[in-house]
Amino acid sequence: MIKKRIFGFLFILSLVLLTSSCDQNNKSTKPRSIGNTSEILVVLDSQKQWDNTIGKTIRTYFEQEQYGLNQVEPIFKLAHISKQNFSDLFKKHRNILIVHIDPKIEKSKVESFEDLWSSPQQIINIHAPNNRAFVSTLNENATAIIDKYNLAERKRILSVFRPSxxxxxxxxxxxxxxxxxxxxxxxxxxxxxxxxxxxxxxxxxxxxxxxxxxxxxxxxxxxxxxxxxxxxxxxxxxxxxxxxxxxxxxxxxxxxxxxxxxxxxxxxxxxxxxxxxxxxxxxxxxxxxxxxxxxxxxxxxxxxxxxxxxxxxxxxxxxxxxxxxxxxxxxxxx
CATH class of the missing domain: 3.40.1000.10 (Mog1/PsbP, alpha/beta/alpha sandwich)
Known part of the structure; x- marks a missing residue:
């Protein structure tokens, strides 16, 4: 069942990528990004991380209810994938949040990259030595990270609107x-x-x-x-x-x-x-x-x-x- 779901998702992404490549900006050397508006792809080591405090904390911030809507909708829609399945195709997603947990990491940090694997693209990397440090780091930086993704979404929308x-x-x-x-x-x-x-x-x-x-x-x-x-x-x-x-x-x-x-x-x-x-x-x-x-x-x-x-x-x-x-x-x- 899992393999079927991954295959279906890959097939849909392939169609989107094929379509978007037709109108790619000639000025950009990066492939055009894929993914829907307000969507973030979360990359983790395993499903276990998504199910434990790491995933729960991510969902608390990025799936919080958008205020002022008369139907419940989160501020972002999240999809998650393991690093093992994080292929070149998925690296073209417009918004990516990558979780790095390694006891060798001395100090937690947050990194931000734009247009690393595609364009336009916003990538956030969070490095932490353990789950507790990750949660603490996200608690401290969640507002700034959300602002980053919101800014990236506005830029993409305006790039579509501007020509007309x-x-x-x-x-x-x-x-x-x-x-x-x-x-x-x-x-x-x-x-x-x-x-x-x-x-x-x-x-x-x-x-x-x-x-x-x-x-x-x-x-x-x-x-x-x-x-x-x-x-x-x-x-x-x-x-x-x-x-x-x-x-x-x-x-x-x-x-x-x-x-x-x-x-x-x-x-x-x-x-x-x-x-x-x-x-x-x-x-x-x-x-x-x-x-x-x-x-x-x-x-x-x-x-x-x-x-x-x-x-x-x-x-x-x-x-x-x-x-x-x-x-x-x-x-x-x-």
């Missing part, structure tokens, strides 16, 4: 807000006001949308979660009606409390990330949202880039990750 991003929508964003944003084809401008913009993508099964909200900056209290929610709701009620009469979009504060955190590597160097759920007052629609709020010191305005996904009864993590990548691409035009 010179379009009318991007031009209107630059003209209205003096912001440069990598918005791929498929999105269209639904509303463009001096202080509010609504950018939409309507696919057969899902919707992805971005709002840009701007108002004069007064003080730091505007960066509080309650202030961001209240300000966003005010604009949504004014500009984003629902299908039913007197219905409008709002940030939900009843079922999932919006969760904010400080981001230090955004367009202005500082931003507040907010995750949670949205709904439509007076209707039965909802889904996850993600926003970033920052100060535009050029115009002395506080700006919120607010995105949401509508994909009823389906998984939404990767659709939201696409929007996250678009928002992270934001730069000042001057």
């Amino acid at each position: 991003s010179r379009n009318k929508v991007s031009s209107e964003i630059a003209e209205t807000f003096q912001l440069k944003m990598t918005v791929p084809s498929g999105f269209f401008m639904a509303k463009n006001e001096s202080d509010f913009m609504w950018i939409r993508k309507e696919a057969n099964e899902y919707s992805q949308c971005i709002f840009i909200i701007s108002e004069p900056y007064k003080d730091t209290a505007q960066f509080s979660t309650s202030s961001i929610v209240a300000r966003t709701n005010r604009f949504l009620e004014q500009y984003v009606p629902g299908d039913q009469r007197d219905s409008f979009m709002q940030i939900d504060e009843e079922f999932v409390i919006p969760q904010g955190k400080i981001i230090e590597n955004f367009v202005s160097g500082y931003a507040i990330e907010l995750r949670g759920l949205w709904n439509v007052e007076g209707d039965f629609m909802g889904g996850p949202f993600l926003s970033y709020t920052f100060l535009d010191s050029r115009s002395n305005k506080i700006v919120t880039l607010h995105s949401y996904v509508y994909h009823p009864n389906k998984k939404k993590r990767d659709l939201l990750r696409q929007l996250e990548s678009i928002l992270y691409s934001t730069q000042f035009t001057k």
Whole structure:
């Protein structure tokens, strides 16, 4: 049974590799990486390591629930393989986490490599003399490692989006807000006001949308979660009606409390990330949202880039990750 599973996995990977090689970037000397969005391949010595405290600790961090989704999804999907089966084919995976346990190792350490066996690729090696040291090392570095993988995912998504991003929508964003944003084809401008913009993508099964909200900056209290929610709701009620009469979009504060955190590597160097759920007052629609709020010191305005996904009864993590990548691409035009 195990051999059949490995053969099936190899067959699928071979098809992906064959397909991806057709559009390989001519500028890269490395083969194109394989694997799905938000997926990490964990390489260990044995199945025993996956079943003991090493594997349990890895799963605790990398399979933790993504906050703000209305269906349970982990932040990453994990696959694992033994070093014995870690062939050249598997080395082409986009995200790899390699566990090295050896009593000869004097001091635990974490190594990071990009594009080692394929491109684009993010590899993390964790070296430790024993299981306890490994767990301690991962506990200390998990947040930084997750940030590494998240950054790699955003870069890959933007590399796909960038070729089609010179379009009318991007031009209107630059003209209205003096912001440069990598918005791929498929999105269209639904509303463009001096202080509010609504950018939409309507696919057969899902919707992805971005709002840009701007108002004069007064003080730091505007960066509080309650202030961001209240300000966003005010604009949504004014500009984003629902299908039913007197219905409008709002940030939900009843079922999932919006969760904010400080981001230090955004367009202005500082931003507040907010995750949670949205709904439509007076209707039965909802889904996850993600926003970033920052100060535009050029115009002395506080700006919120607010995105949401509508994909009823389906998984939404990767659709939201696409929007996250678009928002992270934001730069000042001057």
